[in-house]
Amino acid sequence: MFPVPRSEKWTLADRLDFEALVAADERAGDPAAIAARDARLWEEKIAPQLTPAQVTDRGVVFRRWLEARRPGETLPGRWFANVWRCFSVGARLSGLLLGFMVASGALYYSGTRPVNVAVFLAVTVGVQWILLLWTLAVILFRGVRTASQQLLARLGEALGQMLASALEHLSGEQRMRMLAELSTLRQLSGRNLQPLIWAPLEALQQFGVFWNWGVFSALVARVIFTDVAFGWESTVAQRPDGMFTLVHALSAPWLWAGGPCPTLADIEHSWFHYQSGVAALDRTAMASWWPWLIMVILVYGLLPRLILRSYFAIRARLSMRQLSFDEPRHRAAWHRLTGPLIRSHRPPEENITSPGARNTLLAKARAEVGCLLIASSLAGARAEIEQWVTSRLGWKLACSEVVEIDYPSGNDAALARVAAALPTAPCWLIAVPAPFTAFSAFTQFAARVAALTNETTKSEGFVVVIALDEQGKPKAPDAEWLRYWSDFLRAEGTGCVTLSYAP
Amino acid sequence: MSTNDLPVIAILGDVNHGKSSVVATLTEDDSVRIGAFPTTTQCQRFRVRDLLEFVDTPGFQNAREALRELKEAGTASNPLSVFRDFVARHKDDRFFVHEVRLLEPVLEGASLLYVVDLAQPLEPRHDAETEILRLTGAPRIALLNQTGEPRYRAEWEARLRQNFSTVIDFDAHRADFSNRLALLEALATVDLAGKAKLRKAIEVLKQDREDKLDTTARIIVDLLADLLTFQHVEALRDPLRVAAQRREVEERFREKLIARELEAHREIIRAFAHQRVAVNKEGAREWLSDGLFVARTWSLLGLSGWRLLAAGASGGALVGAKIDLLFGGATWGLGAAVGGAVGGGAALAGSRTAPGFKARLPYFSRAIVGTELVAGPIKHDNFPWIVLDRALGIFVSVSHRAHARQDRETLDAAALAARLQSTKAGSDQAPDELRRTLAKAFRDMRKNRFNDDRRDATVSALREWLREISE
Numbered sequence: 013m014f015p016v017p018r019s020e021k022w023t024l025a026d027r028l029d030f031e032a033l034v035a036a037d038e039r040a041g042d043p044a045a046i047a048a049r050d051a052r053l054w055e056e057k058i059a060p061q062l063t064p065a066q067v068t069d070r071g072v073v074f075r076r077w078l079e080a081r082r083p084g085e086t087l088p089g090r091w092f093a094n095v096w097r098c099f100s101v102g103a104r105l106s107g108l109l110l111g112f113m114v115a116s117g118a119l120y121y122s123g124t125r126p127v128n129v130a131v132f133l134a135v136t137v138g139v140q141w142i143l144l145l146w147t148l149a150v151i152l153f154r155g156v157r158t159a160s161q162q163l164l165a166r167l168g169e170a171l172g173q174m175l176a177s178a179l180e181h182l183s184g185e186q187r188m189r190m191l192a193e194l195s196t197l198r199q200l201s202g203r204n205l206q207p208l209i210w211a212p213l214e215a216l217q218q219f220g221v222f223w224n225w226g227v228f229s230a231l232v233a234r235v236i237f238t239d240v241a242f243g244w245e246s247t248v249a250q251r252p253d254g255m256f257t258l259v260h261a262l263s264a265p266w267l268w269a270g271g272p273c274p275t276l277a278d279i280e281h282s283w284f285h286y287q288s289g290v291a292a293l294d295r296t297a298m299a300s301w302w303p304w305l306i307m308v309i310l311v312y313g314l315l316p317r318l319i320l321r322s323y324f325a326i327r328a329r330l331s332m333r334q335l336s337f338d339e340p341r342h343r344a345a346w347h348r349l350t351g352p353l354i355r356s357h358r359p360p361e362e363n364i365t366s367p368g369a370r371n372t373l374l375a376k377a378r379a380e381v382g383c384l385l386i387a388s389s390l391a392g393a394r395a396e397i398e399q400w401v402t403s404r405l406g407w408k409l410a411c412s413e414v415v416e417i418d419y420p421s422g423n424d425a426a427l428a429r430v431a432a433a434l435p436t437a438p439c440w441l442i443a444v445p446a447p448f449t450a451f452s453a454f455t456q457f458a459a460r461v462a463a464l465t466n467e468t469t470k471s472e473g474f475v476v477v478i479a480l481d482e483q484g485k486p487k488a489p490d491a492e493w494l495r496y497w498s499d500f501l502r503a504e505g506t507g508c509v510t511l512s513y514a515p
Numbered sequence: 516m517s518t519n520d521l522p523v524i525a526i527l528g529d530v531n532h533g534k535s536s537v538v539a540t541l542t543e544d545d546s547v548r549i550g551a552f553p554t555t556t557q558c559q560r561f562r563v564r565d566l567l568e569f570v571d572t573p574g575f576q577n578a579r580e581a582l583r584e585l586k587e588a589g590t591a592s593n594p595l596s597v598f599r600d601f602v603a604r605h606k607d608d609r610f611f612v613h614e615v616r617l618l619e620p621v622l623e624g625a626s627l628l629y630v631v632d633l634a635q636p637l638e639p640r641h642d643a644e645t646e647i648l649r650l651t652g653a654p655r656i657a658l659l660n661q662t663g664e665p666r667y668r669a670e671w672e673a674r675l676r677q678n679f680s681t682v683i684d685f686d687a688h689r690a691d692f693s694n695r696l697a698l699l700e701a702l703a704t705v706d707l708a709g710k711a712k713l714r715k716a717i718e719v720l721k722q723d724r725e726d727k728l729d730t731t732a733r734i735i736v737d738l739l740a741d742l743l744t745f746q747h748v749e750a751l752r753d754p755l756r757v758a759a760q761r762r763e764v765e766e767r768f769r770e771k772l773i774a775r776e777l778e779a780h781r782e783i784i785r786a787f788a789h790q791r792v793a794v795n796k797e798g799a800r801e802w803l804s805d806g807l808f809v810a811r812t813w814s815l816l817g818l819s820g821w822r823l824l825a826a827g828a829s830g831g832a833l834v835g836a837k838i839d840l841l842f843g844g845a846t847w848g849l850g851a852a853v854g855g856a857v858g859g860g861a862a863l864a865g866s867r868t869a870p871g872f873k874a875r876l877p878y879f880s881r882a883i884v885g886t887e888l889v890a891g892p893i894k895h896d897n898f899p900w901i902v903l904d905r906a907l908g909i910f911v912s913v914s915h916r917a918h919a920r921q922d923r924e925t926l927d928a929a930a931l932a933a934r935l936q937s938t939k940a941g942s943d944q945a946p947d948e949l950r951r952t953l954a955k956a957f958r959d960m961r962k963n964r965f966n967d968d969r970r971d972a973t974v975s976a977l978r979e980w981l982r983e984i985s986e
Contacts, residue, residue: 184552389638418640419579420610449530450640451553452576456610496552 022075022332024096024211025089030078032088034341038498044488044514050348053080058349070337070346077349100215107219111136111226119234126243126284126293129301136227137313140220144316185496191503210328217321224313228306235302242301243284243293252280263304265311272303340502343472344509382439382474383430384412385461389445390478393486397443397478400486400513410437417444420456431464440465441474442508446493451500458506475501478513488514522709522716523568524702525558525620527648528630529641530574533660536687536919537630538571541695543788545918547571558616564723566716567699570625572617578643581614588650598622598651626706627655628698629679630687633665637674645678654706658685658698681705687919692724693986727914728985730786732978735906736956736970738779739899742772743960746891760888768890773807776902780909787913803905805928815932817900819943822950892961899957900942904935907984911940914985940984952976 022030037046057080058073066072118132149156179187234240244255256276263273274282274297281297284290337346384401386394391414401407410433413426430440440461444454462473477497479489489497489512498510524541526534530553539547542561559571575581581601588597602618605611621627629648631641648655657679659671675682681701685694696717703713747768752760780803805812817823908931912924915938926934935941942950956973959965 180557183548183550185550188552389636416579416639418577418638420577421580421583447531447635449553449574450576450578451530452610452613453578453580453640456577456580 022071022335023089023093024208024328024332025093026075026078027089027332027335028092029082029085029087029089030074033078033081033085034345037345038341044512047348050077050345053077054349067350070342071335073349074337074342074345077345096211100218103215103219104222107222108226108229111223111228112230113226115227115230116234119230119240121238121240123239123241124290125286126241126282126290126298128284129242129244129305132242132305133308136224137308140223140313140317185492185499188496188499188503192499193502195503195505210324210331214321214324214328217317217324220317221314221321224309224317227313228309231302231305231309240302241290241293241295241298242305243282243290243298244279245284249283252276252283255279255283259304262308262312266307271307272300274300274304340507340509344511347474347509347511381410381437382407382441383433383437384409384441384443385415385417385426385430386412386443387417387445387448388414389448390443390480390486392484393478393480396486396515397476397513400515401441401476404514405441405511407439407441408437415442415457417442417457418450418453420453420460423457427460427464430461434465438465439472439474441476441511443476443478443513444497446477446479446489446497448497455504455506458504458508462506473506473508474511475506475508476511476513486513486515488512521562521565521568522706522712523570523620523623523625524628525570525572525617525625526628526630527572527617527621527644528574529578529632529635529644530576532574532630532632532635533662533687533919534574534630535571536917537628537658537660537685538569539919540687540690540917541698542569543918545788545790545920547918549919549921553613556612556616558619563716564719566719567713570620572620573613575617575640575644575647576613577610578614578640578647581611582643582647585647585650594650594652595622621651621653624708625653626702626709627651627653628702629655629657629675630660631657631671631675632663633659633661633668633671634663636667637670642674645675649678654702654709655679656681656683656698656701656705658683660685660687662688688917690917691915691985696720725982727786728978728981729974731783731910732974732981734779734782734786735903735910735977736974738776738906739902739957740960740965740970741775742893742902743899743957744892744963745772745775746889747771748887748889751886751888757888764888764890769808772891772893776807776905779906783906783909784913787916789913789916789918803908803927803931804925805931807902807905809928811928812901812905813897815928816904816935817897817942818950822943823897823900894961899953899960903942903953905931907940907942908935910981911935911938911984914981938984945980949976949980 054077058076059067061076062072115132115136118135119127121127146156150160151157179190182190246255249255253276256274256279259274259279260267263271265271267273278294278297278300281294282301284293337343382401382405384398384407386397390397394412394414398409398412402409411429413423413430415423415426434440442458442461448454458473465473475497477489477494478486479493481487494510494512501508501510526538526541528534535547535549538559538561539545539549542563544561547559547561553574553576556573558573561569561571563569584601584604585597588594591597598618599622601611602615602622605615608615627648629645645657657675659665659668659675659682672682681704683698683701685698690698699713699717699720703710703717706713745768747764749760749764749767751757908926911934912926916924932941935944942953945953952973953976956965956969959969
């Protein structure tokens with residue numbers, strides 16, 4: 013037995029690895045082997061290191077499970093971390109280079125015409141603010157938001173239609189698989205993919221920060237090592253008072269501390285007219301602009317970027333803490349880890365005194381109370397199915413009903429009894445046959461059951477797929493039918509965990 | 516009948532009961548997607564030569580619920596209006612997406628073929644399906660398909676006869692042309708409005724079948740004419756190394772013969788629209804795993820010793836008779852007798868053994884001027900009969916093969932011989948008259964006397980034989 017790290021912190025790479033592993037388990041052809049592997053991991057590597065309080069903490073248990081499974085697996089987390097690092101460095105470098113190049117271009121001075129400060133600021137800081145203001149407008153104003161959403165919706169619709177026509181060319185099984193993956197992605201993209209949303213935004217701010225550093229560097233370098241003249245131009249302005257007011261207003265954040273700001277005289281003497289040429293301007297007045305420009309870049313360019321970057325970084329970290337493990341595939345893994353273990357013999361009594369074994373027993377002893385709904389075509393095997401549920405799942409059955417899953421509006425009496433039992437038995441399980449073809453009817457039936465459970469308490473739904481042999485005895489379904497059922501339930505977003513009957 | 520005035524036949528049924536297989540077989544289109552899982556949510560339309568339109572519908576998935584709403588059609592003055600209302604009401608309802616789609620052709624006035632699988636149990640939802648179809652009032656036939664052991668035949672038959680006037684056995688994976696025609700005939704008897712057009716379609720399909728037989732006969736006769744006269748000639752590179760080049764020439768000669776035969780087999784497969792097989796580059800090879808020059812092929816196919824002897828003797832006798840004629844009958848028929856004995860003996864000697872064939876394979880020579888190596892043509896008496904049997908084997912396989920079959924068929928020489936035996940399609944089982952006609956044609960081919968008239972006569976005789984063995 014090797015020690016499993018006790019870290020409970022989740023990184024994005026961890027989460028990706030975890031999702032990849034549970035997804036692979038979901039697609040695995042031999043559910044019994046997967047269940048046995050997880051039961052063994054729980055017994056040998058996870059449970060012994062858990063405190064009683066941690067036994068029911070999915071975040072902790074799954075973290076240990078992940079570490080126990082990582083060796084020998086090829087997982088996307090490390091790859092993602094490396095790619096992300098490259099991307100992040102790339103964003104910084106490209107920001108720095110682009111900022112430097114754009115600013116250098118805007119600072120071009122040949123001696124015949126001064127650098128127009130308005131153009132320089134528009135190119136280096138103004139574009140950033142336009143994007144920021146547009147984002148703010150989307151957030152704050154419903155009209156802009158609606159227009160943006162409509163645009164995105166149209167794009168999404170077009171993509172959806174393309175996808176739908178592409179799906180029609182696939183076989184039924186392939187199409188169901190694709191729909192299932194899309195549905196899972198949609199579910200995951202709620203809370204669980206928040207880190208993936210914040211991370212690119214943070215990277216974008218990294219780009220912005222280094223863009224401003226690039227602009228700053230270009231400006232300083234040009235001022236120190238070359239001769240640059242700054243000025244301003246206008247066809248409509250009659251006097252420099254307006255320009256001075258604008259400049260003064262923009263300087264407000266640093267004026268109180270004695271920061272730089274061109275005087276009215278400086279502005280008047282750096283007002284460029286083609287008729288007079290650059291020789292008519294005052295050299296001191298033209299030079300008075302650059303300290304002010306540096307402050308504008310630092311305060312209006314760099315500072316907002318730093319604030320936004322910090323904000324997104326904090327949100328990304330917070331979102332990692334808010335990750336949940338409530339998806340059906342997570343619950344399936346949880347069920348495999350902490351569900352009852354069938355043994356051919358009892359463990360020696362002395363082992364119960366060890367902390368690991370005590371925790372194990374503690375977890376295994378959490379017998380759940382549930383309702384069982386058996387499809388009418390499986391009614392002949394009712395006794396075996398009930399026995400399997402109580403022995404293999406460890407459930408205490410609050411009620412067991414035979415239902416017609418292809419007749420959603422029927423089953424009133426049976427569903428009434430289930431509804432009565434649900435408050436005390438929040439888990440429900442539907443035993444379904446394989447093969448089975450009335451999937452639309454089942455969707456409607458499952459929606460009715462889900463509506464019952466929503467009226468009561470938070471409940472967890474399971475579907476066990478069962479085949480019948482020639483004598484009508486239950487047996488494990490074919491792997492492809494099990495997979496089809498699993499994909500169907502995922503595609504429909506029922507939230508049910510799919511189990512395979514295994515005698 | 517549809518708005519485009521073609522008889523429309525909608526194939527309906529539960530998912531996974533073989534609807535798509537029935538469509539593939541009826542339309543002779545093996546590109547129809549067939550799977551264990553619901554393959555489509557849309558109706559797929561397949562037009563057969565502008566005569567008929569088959570509609571592969573998505574299977575029922577919520578029939579019992581749908582029936583609750585459609586029941587009132589039983590008492591409505593215009594039952595289809597109830598169906599129209601249902602379709603309009605549930606157009607965007609995900610619980611009835613399949614029912615809405617499959618009712619579309621019904622509302623167009625299609626005839627209905629309800630497909631059930633006798634290997635699957637009858638369940639309450641199937642009662643709902645048949646009841647829905649009864650309520651449509653459309654002309655309808657139930658097809659008893661079977662994807663496995665037909666364990667539930669009695670239950671299905673009893674129930675279907677309550678709602679369908681005609682119940683037909685139609686195994687989509689085994690149905691041949693006559694089964695297809697029988698089905699259309701049955702449909703013509705229940706669909707009074709479309710009767711005339713269905714009958715016309717049946718006649719055209721029969722003619723279409725005749726055309727396929729004619730095409731196949733021509734392909735086979737042309738193949739034989741080419742192979743029996745084929746030669747491969749190469750300039751001699753080095754007079755001191757003739758042996759090495761002889762092997763090369765021999766190999767290239769074989770390859771060209773094989774390629775020509777493969778091309779003909781592909782043409783036959785294409786004539787019967789088996790794209791799934793023909794589209795594969797190696798498709799035809801897969802049908803016959805033993806090649807043309809494999810010893811097993813020679814030991815199992817072609818004419819048996821005595822039949823070959825008879826064919827060879829008659830050929831020799833013919834030559835002898837000509838000698839007799841040349842001497843004005845002075846030889847008293849000795850020429851014919853000797854010719855028959857020589858021809859028959861030669862045929863018997865090299866009939867079915869691979870070594871005999873090898874010894875006679877290509878004739879190499881430092882041809883007339885001593886600068887060329889010539890391979891072929893093959894003179895072996897059984898060679899054309901073996902080529903013929905292989906082509907007949909392909910014909911029998913594709914003409915009897917339902918387009919619903921998704922598997923790839925591979926026949927070794929023994930399986931091919933067994934199939935020819937079981938279908939009585941081999942050259943050994945051919946009528947004597949046909950054999951005589953073919954033997955004469957082979958002689959004419961070898962002597963380059965196989966003109967258009969003789970070709971047409973041979974094709975005609977072979978076509979009759981193909982018709983006989985394909986029925």
